[in-house]
Amino acid sequence: MHVSEVEWSTTEQEIAKAAFEKAYEREIEAVIQQVRQRASVMTQPNEIWQLHDFLSARRHEIDGKYDYRYSVLIFVFASLIKDGWLHLDELQGLEKDKLTKVVALTRM
């Protein structure tokens, strides 16, 4: 069975949605902290546009990464775990086959 054809039960959907949102909140919070930190030490005019460039890049990356389609969610979760935005135990309750695939992908 291909990952994209896996079905997600209602309970799994709730777990997945909560984990997805938690990771998103963490990553955004990190961006906010970086903006606060950078804004607090700015001394040169050009630094404000460097901050703008930074936000443009982060927005593009984050918009692309947080893709809540069930067909790609296993890959999204693996990526989020690798990058430290999600913990594997926050996916507990998903069926074993899905968890196994997530773990395998985090090792690639």
Add this chain to the structure above:
Amino acid sequence: MHVSEVEWSTTEQEIAKAAFEKAYEREIEAVIQQVRQRASVMTQPNEIWQLHDFLSARRHEIDGKYDYRYSVLIFVFASLIKDGWLHLDELQGLEKDKLTKVVALTRM
């Protein structure tokens, strides 16, 4: 004589350059203060992208406004004075004809 054909003496160029840079620094400092203020009170993830939108708009506007061509400088100075980023007395030393034009434009 058309404004764009006015000549600027070396002294006038120095005065103009200093005034232009001072106004730019003030406006950028205001943007930095707004970014600090907004970043300090953020509670919702979407607010970071609203801040990005804000910076995109300000950058576009500021890039367009700070046009240091002598052919348009009278208009630029008038606009900066109207918006409060420059004081007329910071242009003292420019020839009277230029100052008169700046003042007239600020009243339009």
